[in-house]
Amino acid sequence: MSRIWRSRELLVFLLLIALLLAVGLINPNFWRTRSLMHILNSSLILILVSIGEMFVILTRGIDVSVGAILGLSAVILGVALNAGVALPLAVLLALIVSVLAGMVNAVGVTFLRVPPIIMTLGTLGVYRGLMLIITGGSWIETIPTNIKFFANWHVLGVRFFIWVTLVIVILTTFLLRRFKKARYLYAVGDNEEGARLMDIPVKKTLFAAYTLAGLFAGIAAIIFVAQIGFVPMQAGNGQELRAIAADVLGGVNLAGGVGTPLSALVGAIFLTAVDSALVFLKVPGYWNNAVGGAILLAAVYLDYRVRMAVAAQQRQARAAVRKENNHLNPSTSEEQT
Amino acid sequence: MAKPVTQPPGRSSQSPNETPLVELKNIWKVFAGVPVLKGINLNLMPGEIHALLGGNGSGKSTTMKILSGLYVPERGEIFLGGEQKVFHSPNEAHKNGIYMVPQEPHIFPHLSVEENLLLGLDMDPRAARAQVKQLAKEIGFESSFSEEAGALSIANQQLLEIIRGLLRKAQILILDEPTSALTFREVENLFKRMRTLSQRGIGIFFISHRLNEVMTISHRISVLREGRIVLAEPTTEVNSEKLVRAMLPADAEMRDMKRKVRDPRDQITDEVVLAVKKLSSDAFQDVSFEVRAGEVVGLAGLVGAGRTEVAEAVVGLDPNARGDVIIKGKDTKKHDSRKSQSLGLVYVPEDRHAHGIFLELPSLYTMTATILDRLGRFLLSRKQEEAVGNDYRQQLSIKMSSLHQIAKTLSGGNQQKVVLAKALASKPDVIILDEPTRGVDASARQDVYHLIEQLAGQGVGILLISSELEEIVDLSDRILVMYQGRIIKETERAGASLQQVMAAAFGLQGEASL
Numbered sequence: 001m002s003r004i005w006r007s008r009e010l011l012v013f014l015l016l017i018a019l020l021l022a023v024g025l026i027n028p029n030f031w032r033t034r035s036l037m038h039i040l041n042s043s044l045i046l047i048l049v050s051i052g053e054m055f056v057i058l059t060r061g062i063d064v065s066v067g068a069i070l071g072l073s074a075v076i077l078g079v080a081l082n083a084g085v086a087l088p089l090a091v092l093l094a095l096i097v098s099v100l101a102g103m104v105n106a107v108g109v110t111f112l113r114v115p116p117i118i119m120t121l122g123t124l125g126v127y128r129g130l131m132l133i134i135t136g137g138s139w140i141e142t143i144p145t146n147i148k149f150f151a152n153w154h155v156l157g158v159r160f161f162i163w164v165t166l167v168i169v170i171l172t173t174f175l176l177r178r179f180k181k182a183r184y185l186y187a188v189g190d191n192e193e194g195a196r197l198m199d200i201p202v203k204k205t206l207f208a209a210y211t212l213a214g215l216f217a218g219i220a221a222i223i224f225v226a227q228i229g230f231v232p233m234q235a236g237n238g239q240e241l242r243a244i245a246a247d248v249l250g251g252v253n254l255a256g257g258v259g260t261p262l263s264a265l266v267g268a269i270f271l272t273a274v275d276s277a278l279v280f281l282k283v284p285g286y287w288n289n290a291v292g293g294a295i296l297l298a299a300v301y302l303d304y305r306v307r308m309a310v311a312a313q314q315r316q317a318r319a320a321v322r323k324e325n326n327h328l329n330p331s332t333s334e335e336q337t
Numbered sequence: 338m339a340k341p342v343t344q345p346p347g348r349s350s351q352s353p354n355e356t357p358l359v360e361l362k363n364i365w366k367v368f369a370g371v372p373v374l375k376g377i378n379l380n381l382m383p384g385e386i387h388a389l390l391g392g393n394g395s396g397k398s399t400t401m402k403i404l405s406g407l408y409v410p411e412r413g414e415i416f417l418g419g420e421q422k423v424f425h426s427p428n429e430a431h432k433n434g435i436y437m438v439p440q441e442p443h444i445f446p447h448l449s450v451e452e453n454l455l456l457g458l459d460m461d462p463r464a465a466r467a468q469v470k471q472l473a474k475e476i477g478f479e480s481s482f483s484e485e486a487g488a489l490s491i492a493n494q495q496l497l498e499i500i501r502g503l504l505r506k507a508q509i510l511i512l513d514e515p516t517s518a519l520t521f522r523e524v525e526n527l528f529k530r531m532r533t534l535s536q537r538g539i540g541i542f543f544i545s546h547r548l549n550e551v552m553t554i555s556h557r558i559s560v561l562r563e564g565r566i567v568l569a570e571p572t573t574e575v576n577s578e579k580l581v582r583a584m585l586p587a588d589a590e591m592r593d594m595k596r597k598v599r600d601p602r603d604q605i606t607d608e609v610v611l612a613v614k615k616l617s618s619d620a621f622q623d624v625s626f627e628v629r630a631g632e633v634v635g636l637a638g639l640v641g642a643g644r645t646e647v648a649e650a651v652v653g654l655d656p657n658a659r660g661d662v663i664i665k666g667k668d669t670k671k672h673d674s675r676k677s678q679s680l681g682l683v684y685v686p687e688d689r690h691a692h693g694i695f696l697e698l699p700s701l702y703t704m705t706a707t708i709l710d711r712l713g714r715f716l717l718s719r720k721q722e723e724a725v726g727n728d729y730r731q732q733l734s735i736k737m738s739s740l741h742q743i744a745k746t747l748s749g750g751n752q753q754k755v756v757l758a759k760a761l762a763s764k765p766d767v768i769i770l771d772e773p774t775r776g777v778d779a780s781a782r783q784d785v786y787h788l789i790e791q792l793a794g795q796g797v798g799i800l801l802i803s804s805e806l807e808e809i810v811d812l813s814d815r816i817l818v819m820y821q822g823r824i825i826k827e828t829e830r831a832g833a834s835l836q837q838v839m840a841a842a843f844g845l846q847g848e849a850s851l
Contacts (some may be wrong), residue, residue: 048478194443199428257447
């Protein structure tokens with residue numbers, strides 16, 4: 001569809017390869033397939049949260065509560081499992097809670113017209129608070145092993161959850177391209193006023209975006225519980241910022257209208273790879289946040305500069321039109337009388 | 338003059354008993370208690386190109402917004418093929434075959450041309466695609482469908498909008514100043530396409546400020562003034578003088594007579610306080626003029642003629658401006674707004690809410706914002722600040738409960754006076770006033786006029802930008818008229834008539850015959 005963001009995803013992908021190559025040269029252990037698979041496996045949660053976040057950013061919104069929704073869903077899942085609820089039912093319950101949490105954001109943004117950043121900052125606090133209220137502040141441990149089994153289950157030599165995530169990425173990519181109403185997400189973010197005039201249901205589209213962000217955080221929560229095996233109160237903490245960073249890095253435009261699940265995928269893997277690279281480079285773990293933040297800054301700055309350059313280009317093109325107009329047609333009036 | 342005009346048929350080929358595509362009857366619209374449309378009667382025949390003319394605020398855009406469902410009228414009826422309708426949204430207007438192409442096309446810049454066209458369309462995609470191809474061919478749209486729409490030229494974005502309308506089976510197209518961003522050739526192409534559409538029986542409302550375009554393309558012309566239709570005739574029956582005269586206020590001649598008796602101001606000295614030489618930028622070319630001490634220079638023109646852009650460039654807010662701005666003999670080479678202010682030039686911008694006033698703060702904070710460094714040695718002296726505030730409060734008769742009344746709670750007129758106080762506090766030698774009476778009530782308006790006279794009397798040079806020609810003609814010692822980014826007329830007070838200024842604003846030069 002668009003050359004610009006295709007090349008952006010490619011660019012990040014090449015950067016990723018370069019990063020892997022560089023780290024591999026310094027520490028050859030890094031190159032073993034096991035550690036590459038390990039990076040992929042530990043980026044699954046971020047990939048899913050980032051895709052959810054992407055729906056919202058596409059509409060020119062922002063959702064900073066997705067990390068909290070992840071945490072809340074994880075708590076629900078943990079509590080349900082510990083209470084003896086059957087696994088499928090507990091998973092369903094966690095997903096329902098995540099969808100409801102997304103819908104609360106959606107209602108606030110679309111019907112109450114609260115600015116997205118305010119609304120989701122508010123619910124970020126509420127959902128984190130709910131986690132503490134439900135658990136009384138203590139971690140949920142002793143989670144039954146049946147869910148942890150899925151984290152280590154290999155299908156055709158590859159972990160089950162990697163397959164799941166891959167299928168989700170392919171499915172959302174396909175739907176975003178071919179499903180008619182998915183196009184509305186892009187349209188609303190690209191030109192909201194135009195979308196309204198084009199008879200596109202803007203509110204329903206926004207509603208869907210925030211709801212989907214909740215759902216994807218919920219799916220991430222299930223993988224989180226399975227992989228980690230317990231639910232700390234910090235579950236999902238800061239995940240929203242990493243998701244935004246991953247999206248922007250992969251080419252999702254914060255001004256709306258541009259981005260694909262592939263953007264989220266590549267961006268998320270890149271950020272996770274940086275974390276792993278720091279480990280392999282024997283950089284102490286407490287550097288991770290600082291490096292991640294710096295990468296985010298660089299990505300957002302780059303994004304901003306690219307947009308400015310495009311805007312300047314369009315402005316110049318328009319000025320050129322006006323100038324040409326004045327040369328060809330120095331005064332439209334003279335032939336009048 | 339204000340009585341409703343019955344409309345003669347538009348095209349020569351038209352049969353007399355043909356029903357109009359749409360008919361507006363006695364449409365009234367009121368904004369904030371002020372009627373902006375006072376009984377509009379208008380119709381459009383199949384295949385007719387019907388031009389709408391009028392100065393700023395005459396009501397042509399409002400009328401078209403009512404027709405396209407963006408506004409609902411207070412009174413009046415719309416008949417569509419003989420059937421009465423009310424549109425509450427653009428969506429309803431689309432469903433009834435009315436499509437408006439706005440001045441800035443509403444495209445989705447990051448979606449492809451094809452996606453732009455098919456979006457929101459309730460149609461089988463395959464059939465729609467075939468139809469898009471057919472329409473594109475007919476109308477001569479040659480860009481690739483897979484291209485990003487943002488990369489299209491404005492002309493092609495307009496075509497995209499037109500095809501969008503035709504896909505929705507539009508029988509009535511509204512083109513709102515479609516030519517303002519087009520090159521000469523693109524205008525010709527657009528006209529060719531408009532004729533094709535007209536032959537297919539599609540009716541077009543065409544809004545333009547360019548009289549020659551209107552004369553070239555339209556079958557019929559309606560002129561609006563102050564919310565009324567004051568002229569509606571077949572294009573073959575009118576000429577540009579007649580159109581310009583129709584756009585003038587009813588008492589224009591009387592006012593002109595009165596004005597001519599008045600003497601020029603005697604306080605004008607020969608000292609040039611502001612000289613602008615060959616200033617050019619994106620929106621205007623080759624602008625030169627001078628303002629002398631004690632002189633009021635009026636800058637007239639239609640919205641979009643480039644007046645505000647010139648003012649911003651003169652002050653130094655436009656980094657792309659080329660040319661010289663000389664304030665009291667000192668060249669402001671770097672075009673820096675702080676520097677021009679320290680040289681004694683102040684700009685009072687058009688949009689006071691966005692650029693001129695601290696709405697949430699006490700009014701006094703705005704009044705003294707530019708002179709804080711003079712109030713007290715190290716800490717701010719409250720006493721001195723309030724003294725300055727009271728001074729201007731009295732001088733401009735600003736109505737406020739106290740100097741500390743929050744600015745946004747003042748009336749529009751008093752807010753404008755607060756902004757003026759800020760400008761005056763720095764004791765400028767030149768003031769640029771951009772639409773100083775917009776949104777200001779009648780009595781405050783008189784105060785502003787009085788202030789302008791007073792300032793000129795004190796030897797301040799004033800550049801007055803206004804869309805209200807009466808204001809310009811009444812207050813100015815000299816008048817400059819801009820049209821499409823150029824100053825096309827300069828006239829002394831004695832020689833200025835509303836008619837000439839209006840004619841120039843619409844691009845008619847040197848009309849001795851008027």
